[in-house]
Amino acid sequence: MRAELVVIGAGPAGLAASLAAAARGTRVVLVDAATETGGQFYRQPAAALGAGRPEALHHRWRTWERLRDGLAARSVRVLTDHHVWCVERTPGGFTVHALLGPEQEEPAEVHARAVLLATGGYEHVLPFPGWTLPGVVTAGGAQAMLKGALVAPGRRAVVAGTGPLLLPVAAGLAAAGVEVAALVESTGPGRLARHGRALAGKLPEGAGYAARLLRHRVPVLARHTVVRAHGDDRLTGVTVAALDTAGRVRPGTERHLPCDTLAVGHGMLPHTDLAEGLGCGLDGLAVAVDAEQRTDVPGVWAAGESTGIGGAALALAEGHIAGCSAAAHLRGTAPGPAPAALKARTKLRRSAAALDAAYAPPAHWTEQVTDDTVVCRCEEVTAGAVRDALDLGAGDERTVKLLTRAGMGWCQGRMCQAAVAGLAGCPPTPSRRPFARPVPLGVLARQHTQEELS
Numbered sequence: 001m002r003a004e005l006v007v008i009g010a011g012p013a014g015l016a017a018s019l020a021a022a023a024r025g026t027r028v029v030l031v032d033a034a035t036e037t038g039g040q041f042y043r044q045p046a047a048a049l050g051a052g053r054p055e056a057l058h059h060r061w062r063t064w065e066r067l068r069d070g071l072a073a074r075s076v077r078v079l080t081d082h083h084v085w086c087v088e089r090t091p092g093g094f095t096v097h098a099l100l101g102p103e104q105e106e107p108a109e110v111h112a113r114a115v116l117l118a119t120g121g122y123e124h125v126l127p128f129p130g131w132t133l134p135g136v137v138t139a140g141g142a143q144a145m146l147k148g149a150l151v152a153p154g155r156r157a158v159v160a161g162t163g164p165l166l167l168p169v170a171a172g173l174a175a176a177g178v179e180v181a182a183l184v185e186s187t188g189p190g191r192l193a194r195h196g197r198a199l200a201g202k203l204p205e206g207a208g209y210a211a212r213l214l215r216h217r218v219p220v221l222a223r224h225t226v227v228r229a230h231g232d233d234r235l236t237g238v239t240v241a242a243l244d245t246a247g248r249v250r251p252g253t254e255r256h257l258p259c260d261t262l263a264v265g266h267g268m269l270p271h272t273d274l275a276e277g278l279g280c281g282l283d284g285l286a287v288a289v290d291a292e293q294r295t296d297v298p299g300v301w302a303a304g305e306s307t308g309i310g311g312a313a314l315a316l317a318e319g320h321i322a323g324c325s326a327a328a329h330l331r332g333t334a335p336g337p338a339p340a341a342l343k344a345r346t347k348l349r350r351s352a353a354a355l356d357a358a359y360a361p362p363a364h365w366t367e368q369v370t371d372d373t374v375v376c377r378c379e380e381v382t383a384g385a386v387r388d389a390l391d392l393g394a395g396d397e398r399t400v401k402l403l404t405r406a407g408m409g410w411c412q413g414r415m416c417q418a419a420v421a422g423l424a425g426c427p428p429t430p431s432r433r434p435f436a437r438p439v440p441l442g443v444l445a446r447q448h449t450q451e452e453l454s
């Protein structure tokens, strides 16, 4: 298939970008791994479930309807169930390589003059004793079960960790009839107050969630953390404890909360695999972009959480700016003004930076990680093995990986990389994964044969 612009990721950023570019006369193909468009924020229930009122699980539904209807009105070609594993620079543009459907064995290609990466982010979860028990899920995972499968993850839940995502997750679970035993947030109100000015615009949203939690009688334990999840073959409860101002557990404050579900998250990290494969520069752990959302590789734009974690509204603004810019460059003109989106981006980036500074995992979280706690789930590497590697002289996550296999499994370190870096006492580094998805050898072999023939 051929297009002028291929947009990868059909979340808020990719949808806004596709509509902006298509409205300016660009032939757009929008590709996503999910079965429906919407991304994480507008995650849709599978059509076969016949949801009568999907909007009940969402907010800002009107925006979603406008985006969804715009795709058809603007003739954007949508390819769902396409898992992109690599984007390659080819003569005249780019080739997007994807694997089709749930099996991910059948290849598909899209050729385009320009690429816009809107691949979003993924959850950051730190290990603690018992975190691998059935019944412990990520906060976003619990949300995804609710929105995408119309399933509650359990009957009595604790929502824990840190970050603004915990609020909609706890409110959503409570509204769906789950008894939420507590929202356990490691950040205290003082830290949020310190960033009060930058967060002023977020106050109404926060107050709305607070009211919903109050209505459902959900206790909020601020400056607390989960120190252990309990259970033999599945979760039966958690121990929570208060933190001191330095982020250490205050001895004697531990208490037990019975529950069958723990929804836990410690923020989000940007998806950068496809950008890195193309050689795009990074800014910290996110794809670096200029004022028009252009990466430093000509013909490649990026928007939304792949360029930094900031929420759905920021993703919409960045997507719009990127789509306008890509359309203009493909026509050989300068992008027209988009003052509303530019203003929104400036304001939302400021509050995103403040949220990032306010919500951080407890500084001494590694002290709670016992030696028998599994850190790398794919390769079953324990914290004790990581510490042994450090004793042997490993000073960074790469050397720990070589000595222990932590990060060498199916997820290629996406789940454990930050934890290994934390245990090693060094900041996480960009991962440089050549492929964004596991690829069957047969697909690679076919690729090679085609290249030899051409």
Ligand SMILES: Cc1cc2nc3c(=O)[nH]c(=O)nc-3n(C[C@H](O)[C@H](O)[C@H](O)COP(=O)(O)OP(=O)(O)OC[C@H]3O[C@@H](n4cnc5c(N)ncnc54)[C@H](O)[C@@H]3O)c2cc1C
Pocket: 008, 009, 010, 011, 012, 013, 014, 031, 032, 033, 034, 038, 039, 040, 041, 042, 082, 083, 084, 085, 118, 119, 120, 121, 122, 123, 139, 140, 141, 143, 144, 165, 168, 169, 268, 271, 303, 304, 305, 306, 310, 311, 312, 315, 436, 437
């Ligand atoms: C699990 C989870 C749950 C969340 N729940 C909430 C919530 O309840 N409330 C809230 O305010 N915020 C929530 N957020 C944050 C919010 O969803 C984001 O701020 C917003 O969706 C960012 O938009 P985006 O377009 O940048 O990325 P996303 O919405 O994440 O969209 C990215 C899209 O790219 C696709 N993609 C990624 N890689 C590939 C690939 N290799 N091939 C093909 N497609 C690919 C994904 O399938 C996805 O559809 C959640 C985030 C996550 C990760």
